[in-house]
Amino acid sequence: MAIALRYAARSDVGLGRSSNQDSGYAGPHLLVVADGMGGHAGGDVASSLAVGELSVLDGESHGSDDAAQHLHEALEAANEQLRRRVEEEPELAGMGTTVTAVLRAGSRLVLAHIGDSRGYLLREGRLTQLTKDHSYVQSLIDDGRISAEEAERHPQRSVIMRVLTGRSDDDADVSVREARPGDRYLLCSDGLSGVVSHDTLAETLGAGLDPDATCERLVELALRGGGPDNISCVVADVVELGGGPPPSTTPQVVGAAAFHRPRRSSAAGTPAARAAALRSAPEESGDDAEDDHPGSSPLGERERRRRRRRWIAGPVLLVLLLVAGGWGGWRWSQQQYFVGVDAERVAVYRGLTQDIGPLRMSHVLERSDVAVADLPTTYADEVQARMTASSLAGARSTVEHLREIAEACRAAAAPTTPAPSAPTPSTAPAPAAPAGTTAAPVAATTSGPASTPASSPTPTPTVTPEDCGGVG
Secondary structure: OOEEEEEEEEEEOOOOOOOOOEEEEEOOOEEEEEEEEOHHHOHHHHHHHHHHHHHHHOOOOOOOOOHHHHHHHHHHHHHHHHHHHHHHOHHHOOOEEOEEEEEEEOOEEEEEEEOOOEEEEEEOOEEEEOOOOOEHHHHHHHOOOOOHHHHOOOOOOOOEOOOEOOOOOOOOEEEEEEOOOOOEEEEEOHHHHOOOOHHHHHHHHOOOOOHHHHHHHHHHHHHHOOOOOOEEEEEEEEEEOOOOOOOOOOOEEEEHHHOOOOOOOOOOOOHHHHHHHHHHHHHHOOHHHHHHOOOOOOOOHHHHHHHHHHHHHHHHHHHHHHHHHHHHHHHHHOOOEEEEEEOOEEEEEEEOOOOEOOEOOEEEEEEEEEEHHHOOHHHHHHHHOOEEEOOHHHHHHHHHHHHHHHHHHHHHHOOOOOOOOOOOOOOOOOOOOOOOOOOOOOOOOOOOOOOOOOOOOOOOOOOOOOOOOOOO
């Protein structure tokens, strides 16, 4: 049974961004979504480079047995392109991109993924997420420290642990699966999956619209949800050749990749090359074409001055934006708190729980007298892993709770000494009652005032020496 793809791609800048850092590609054999990062430092460049490098795979040259290796090698080549580009233009240092790609080889599909862009499969009405985010909050979910619902509101949900940046350890997850006619695949950036719920995605993908109308609807839903980020999606249906709707044949390039010409020519003659030629044509008549052929269109002195001013204003604006963004990020980080360890004591930190490379994102605000060694192993591990708090008051409350647990541990581990028995008071025999009378009962008395119920002490956590590990 021969199969093919019927696809569509869309990308929108969103309502909360001034430029589009996403890139998307959809062709007869290849689907890609890449979400660039680095802002004005080159997120759009990174995603465009990745799509341009991967687009050479959109041809017939690979078989089903070696498609996974071809995709892996293309990702390595894209990563090397990023490294070289940063060497050539140091101002692009810090740029990176996610990549989620599907390569069709016969009746099999190879899925590659790095970052937090996602891949989904709708099969027989059920939507399944095929990828796992390489993000900080996903690691917390995997460790059982937070739930999926808490992850949606976590302040560090945008922190990504693994993307293509040009480093040698930027490895993607690669898997192979069988394609079935009727399957529908969705690749998207977090500008869609972070705004539109799983159930709504399933409902929209299963509504019976063609890929083009489905993409339009998905982007519309993300914009209705606020559109805080760039929104990109590729929808592809697996169809059987010779039956049903015809497959797509013309590649589609969207987002930043549609405005950046790839520095490659090895894809000549492939659908990707034709797509590259289409997206390059408008730019050939612009300033770049004039730079390549200075004699073909002389510039007047006024135009030269205008261009010089633009080149000067660009870096100045970039510096101002970076400073403003850095200041805003720092101010936000100073409103975050967590409980951790400092000098073997429980301490309140201000800042982010996750450092960024060599840059420390937190500092000790208050160090308590609670020793981590006095805590049960479970609590000690949580403190070592850093316990997030919603406010300074919440962090202090956590410290006080840990103090009570430590005190209970010390009390449970302390040896008990029996109290000395009180001497029995000597009593003289009561005189005998006169004959013919009945002795009156003697009331039992205690020293001190009449007894009243004692007030209960403040409850402390109930622990045993076993709970407290080696404390004591």
